[in-house]
Amino acid sequence: MTSASAPATEHEHADHAHQFDDAIQQHEAATLGMWTFLATEVLFFGALLTAYTIYRHYYFDAFRYASHEYLRWYLGAINTGVLLCSSLTVALAVHAAQHHDHAPGQSAAPPRIGQPKHLVPLLLVTMLLGLVFLCIKGTEYYIDYRENVVPGPSFFHPEHVPPGIDASHIRLFMTFYFILTGIHATHMIVGLGLFSWLTWNAHRGTFARTRSNAVEICGLYWHFVDLVWIFLFPLLYLIR
Amino acid sequence: MTSIPYNPAFDERSHTYLNIDYGVRSWLLTTDHKRIAILYMLGITFFFFIGGAAAVLIRIELMTPAGDLLSDDTYNKMFTLHGVMMVFFFLIPSIPAVLGNFLIPLMLGARDLAFPRLNLMSWYLYMIGGAIALTALILGGVDTGWTFYTPYSSVYSNGYVVMTIVGIFLAGFSSILTGLNFIVTTHKMRAPGLYWTRLPLFIWSMYATSVMQVLGTPVVAITLTLVAIERLFHVGIFNPAWGGDPILFQHLFWFYSHPAVYIMVLPSMAVVSEIVACFSHQRVYGYIFVAFSSLAIALISFLVWGHHMFVSGQSTYASMIFSILSFMVAIPSAVKVFNWTATLYRGSVDLKTPMLYVLGFIGLFTLGGLTGLFLASIAVDVHVTDTYFIVAHFHYIMVGGAVSAYLGGIHFWWPKMTGKMYPEWWGRFAAFVLFIGFNLTFFPQFILGYLGMPRRYHAYAEEFQVLNVMSTAGASILAVGYLLPFCYLIWSLKYGKTAPANPFGAAGLEWQTTSPPPTLNFESTPIVEDEAYAYDKIEVPYD
Amino acid sequence: MQTRTYYIIFAWLMGLLIATVAASFLNLDRFFPGLNAAVALCIAAAKAMLVVLFFMHVRHAGKLTWIFASAAFVWLGIMLVLTLNDYLTRHPVDQPIQLSVQTK
Numbered sequence: 001m002t003s004a005s006a007p008a009t010e011h012e013h014a015d016h017a018h019q020f021d022d023a024i025q026q027h028e029a030a031t032l033g034m035w036t037f038l039a040t041e042v043l044f045f046g047a048l049l050t051a052y053t054i055y056r057h058y059y060f061d062a063f064r065y066a067s068h069e070y071l072r073w074y075l076g077a078i079n080t081g082v083l084l085c086s087s088l089t090v091a092l093a094v095h096a097a098q099h100h101d102h103a104p105g106q107s108a109a110p111p112r113i114g115q116p117k118h119l120v121p122l123l124l125v126t127m128l129l130g131l132v133f134l135c136i137k138g139t140e141y142y143i144d145y146r147e148n149v150v151p152g153p154s155f156f157h158p159e160h161v162p163p164g165i166d167a168s169h170i171r172l173f174m175t176f177y178f179i180l181t182g183i184h185a186t187h188m189i190v191g192l193g194l195f196s197w198l199t200w201n202a203h204r205g206t207f208a209r210t211r212s213n214a215v216e217i218c219g220l221y222w223h224f225v226d227l228v229w230i231f232l233f234p235l236l237y238l239i240r
Numbered sequence: 241m242t243s244i245p246y247n248p249a250f251d252e253r254s255h256t257y258l259n260i261d262y263g264v265r266s267w268l269l270t271t272d273h274k275r276i277a278i279l280y281m282l283g284i285t286f287f288f289f290i291g292g293a294a295a296v297l298i299r300i301e302l303m304t305p306a307g308d309l310l311s312d313d314t315y316n317k318m319f320t321l322h323g324v325m326m327v328f329f330f331l332i333p334s335i336p337a338v339l340g341n342f343l344i345p346l347m348l349g350a351r352d353l354a355f356p357r358l359n360l361m362s363w364y365l366y367m368i369g370g371a372i373a374l375t376a377l378i379l380g381g382v383d384t385g386w387t388f389y390t391p392y393s394s395v396y397s398n399g400y401v402v403m404t405i406v407g408i409f410l411a412g413f414s415s416i417l418t419g420l421n422f423i424v425t426t427h428k429m430r431a432p433g434l435y436w437t438r439l440p441l442f443i444w445s446m447y448a449t450s451v452m453q454v455l456g457t458p459v460v461a462i463t464l465t466l467v468a469i470e471r472l473f474h475v476g477i478f479n480p481a482w483g484g485d486p487i488l489f490q491h492l493f494w495f496y497s498h499p500a501v502y503i504m505v506l507p508s509m510a511v512v513s514e515i516v517a518c519f520s521h522q523r524v525y526g527y528i529f530v531a532f533s534s535l536a537i538a539l540i541s542f543l544v545w546g547h548h549m550f551v552s553g554q555s556t557y558a559s560m561i562f563s564i565l566s567f568m569v570a571i572p573s574a575v576k577v578f579n580w581t582a583t584l585y586r587g588s589v590d591l592k593t594p595m596l597y598v599l600g601f602i603g604l605f606t607l608g609g610l611t612g613l614f615l616a617s618i619a620v621d622v623h624v625t626d627t628y629f630i631v632a633h634f635h636y637i638m639v640g641g642a643v644s645a646y647l648g649g650i651h652f653w654w655p656k657m658t659g660k661m662y663p664e665w666w667g668r669f670a671a672f673v674l675f676i677g678f679n680l681t682f683f684p685q686f687i688l689g690y691l692g693m694p695r696r697y698h699a700y701a702e703e704f705q706v707l708n709v710m711s712t713a714g715a716s717i718l719a720v721g722y723l724l725p726f727c728y729l730i731w732s733l734k735y736g737k738t739a740p741a742n743p744f745g746a747a748g749l750e751w752q753t754t755s756p757p758p759t760l761n762f763e764s765t766p767i768v769e770d771e772a773y774a775y776d777k778i779e780v781p782y783d
Numbered sequence: 784m785q786t787r788t789y790y791i792i793f794a795w796l797m798g799l800l801i802a803t804v805a806a807s808f809l810n811l812d813r814f815f816p817g818l819n820a821a822v823a824l825c826i827a828a829a830k831a832m833l834v835v836l837f838f839m840h841v842r843h844a845g846k847l848t849w850i851f852a853s854a855a856f857v858w859l860g861i862m863l864v865l866t867l868n869d870y871l872t873r874h875p876v877d878q879p880i881q882l883s884v885q886t887k
Binding site: 546 | 847854855858861862865866868869870872873
Binding site for chain 1: 345350351352353354355356358416420421423424425427428429454455456457458459461462463466469473474475476477481482483484485488492495760765
């Protein structure tokens with residue numbers, strides 16, 4: 001077994017963390033790490049959706065009735081549109097960040113101070129869209145609260161339930177609705193936190209100096225959260 | 241963080257990861273995978289002895305048929321504490337978080353894991369989760385068993401269920417993040433020349449384990465969260481009175497918790513492959529088969545969970561499918577066992593302590609695995625469900641298998657981790673004590689279960705007493721078998737012989753560096769030119 | 784990848800959003816029970832594919848990303864199929880199985 005004489009001197013000020021050989025390796029590792037995390041997330045939501053699927057299959061009439069009566073499809077549709085717009089701005093932001101960079105690995109090139117064109121505005125628009133989504137979601141929750149269909153002490157004791165439908169099954173639907181959208185909204189809030197951090201760093205020009213692919217990684221996360229909603233919308237709002 | 245030059249003025253033995261800095265901060269804020277491994281070892285040992293203490297109380301209670309020492313309620317809390325601590329806070333993190341953390345970068349010729357700070361965060365999540373679960377179990381305890389079956393756990397139990405679940409949830413995320421770190425490191429940080437087919441089998445098994453951790457753990461996290469939500473908001477997710485289905489909980493729970501058994505035992509197989517090769521001084525027979533059997537286990541173990549639910553109300557058709565699939569998972573496990581024994585054949589076998597533990601593992605794991613086949617067949621399973629037969633079966637896998645391998649691994653890499661040799665005579669003695677104590681504890685339980693003694697009761701019929709006393713006697717021998725290594729390994733830190741870089745003449749990159757290794761592991765990035773286990777190129781060390 | 788591609792994909796996504804809402808107002812179940820849900824899920828899957836392939840750049844990514852992205856869905860498939868395998872074959876408890884023992 002022989003040893004390579006590793007380039008060792010420039011570790012402290014290199015454009016990559018000490019455990020990596022170069023920026024390409026760091027870039028690939030970070031991207032793969034995010035994909036692995038997203039795989040975890042798929043199963044996290046997947047278990048909930050499995051449970052939801054089974055109850056929806058069992059109590060289809062009750063779920064359809066509840067979805068009609070207590071969910072507003074147009075608010076869900078608007079929110080889907082808002083999230084799709086934010087996905088577009090994220091994609092454009094990643095594009096802006098990447099195409100400002102030099103090709104990774106050209107470590108000889110001098111570090112450039114400054115920020116990629118449009119990156120900060122695109123990130124800000126993304127966050128704004130995220131906030132709009134959460135506001136609409138909050139409005140929906142508020143309406144549900146007024147209608148007493150939020151899990152809790154006064155959870156939905158209805159006077160009129162159509163014949164053949166059990167009130168407890170309606171409660172089951174609303175419970176799943178709140179858990180699914182609630183966990184999704186939590187992911188949105190985490191995403192907003194990540195994007196604030198991104199915007200701050202983009203504003204200071206840190207990414208231009210380190211050629212970090214943080215925008216790309218956070219972008220993957222944002223798209224994934226969007227993806228979850230793409231499935232939640234028809235499953236919850238559009239039961240026919 | 242102290243900065244260390246990777247190459248210049250590298251002074252052998254003067255700068256190890258242990259003596260580079262002594263402050264408390266340098267440990268609690270470290271991002272060095274080796275130090276984090278040591279932190280994990282401290283935490284895991286602590287939780288192991290907590291869980292062990294509960295086991296001692298259980299065994300003492302069962303010496304007499306009457307429920308005299310512990311009240312029925314306390315007894316329920318004790319076996320829950322034992323299960324929760326041992327499963328979530330000892331067995332699942334044991335080998336991956338301690339040996340995996342320490343060895344994976346070394347075996348790959350890397351300076352650290354891909355995400356060192358994430359690694360530290362995993363440890364904190366684990367410790368905080370453990371602290372929360374322990375607090376819950378001490379404050380008033382939980383009496384649901386470690387399986388948290390609904391609707392008992394979600395509606396009726398008066399224990400601190402939600403708090404325990406929060407603890408398990410955090411430990412689960414620690415496990416996910418560790419797995420994520422290992423996967424990315426294995427893919428992206430291999431030394432030049434270290435192709436997949438040259439990887440040590442340890443890495444293959446740890447990789448398969450990580451896949452299961454990443455894809456399985458989120459399911460149990462969300463399922464237990466649903467139980468917590470059901471308790472807190474009084475909704476009926478799993479409550480049949482309100483339209484929920486308790487069997488759905490079992491499906492989702494075992495979707496993770498059956499693979500979790502393999503999360504515990506695959507890392508043991510990782511350790512066994514290394515030790516068998518080293519102390520037979522021979523290539524592992526059928527390298528590719530052993531490597532791919534790990535991946536096969538990672539996949540097939542997700543197809544078999546229904547064999548925990550044969551008496552639950554699951555459809556008969558589903559039970560039949562799960563039964564057939566359960567038999568399939570025996571194939572890759574058997575491939576491994578046959579290949580290890582074939583590795584022994586015509587090897588120059590050296591019965592040092594790690595090898596004794598590993599030979600114990602092979603025997604006990606085989607016994608546990610074969611009784612698993614009984615349980616995969618529906619008719620036998622229905623007969624012995626919820627009896628001591630089940631208890632004996634999974635303890636053969638988890639204690640006889642996983643804990644033996646963990647201790648074998650700790651002994652094998654102890655010189656590398658600490659720079660000190662463990663006392664060989666005491667090591668062999670402890671391995672024997674453990675083997676004898678274990679069999680005396682759990683073999684009678686096979687018979688008890690077959691005769692029909694149910695598990696999870698503090699009182700039992702008179703005719704079971706003889707076997708129960710044998711089991712308790714065995715447990716006290718087993719306890720000695722655990723305390724001995726605990727004492728002499730600590731002793732060896734101060735008085736042990738100084739370990740050379742490669743005391744056992746083992747192949748593998750981790751033995752190329754000093755014992756203990758420097759913070760960045762190697763003087764410079766190693767280049768690999770041989771397959772794993774090229775033992776024909778290494779002299780047998782005589783001592 | 785050109786930014787133009789992103790705008791095209793975005794237009795497709797919005798189109799599919801309208802399609803899925805429109806489809807939900809048609810009573811497709813009268814042709815085939817469950818057709819509504821199937822159509823909604825197919826459209827969702829199509830949207831997801833567009834996001835994954837183009838916005839998340841999987842289309843031009845290496846084999847490894849493909850494997851990781853699909854592994855999660857394979858595992859999700861395992862969970863769904865084997866769980867439903869139980870639920871869809873359960874005999875309703877209130878309709879005991881009629882044992883037709885033939886006596887001669």
